[in-house]
Amino acid sequence: MTFEEALKRLNEISGLMENPDITLKNAVELYSEANKLVDICNKNIQEARISLEKIEE
Numbered sequence: 001m002t003f004e005e006a007l008k009r010l011n012e013i014s015g016l017m018e019n020p021d022i023t024l025k026n027a028v029e030l031y032s033e034a035n036k037l038v039d040i041c042n043k044n045i046q047e048a049r050i051s052l053e054k055i056e057e
Contacts, residue, residue: 003044006037013037 013034017027 001037001040003041003048006040006044010034010037010041 013030016022016030022030
């Protein structure tokens with residue numbers, strides 16, 4: 001999954017979590033998915049940072 005795809009899904013999840021009618025079960029599932037997506041984003045950012053450092057050398 002790309003950074004952009006993960007970020008888009010995180011935004012979707014954020015909107016879903018704002019729904020006052022969301023069940024606890026769904027909220028927990030979305031929260032779990034969001035945590036995995038954050039990990040993906042962080043990994044992509046770290047890889048980009050390493051690539052930029054190599055370019056600067």
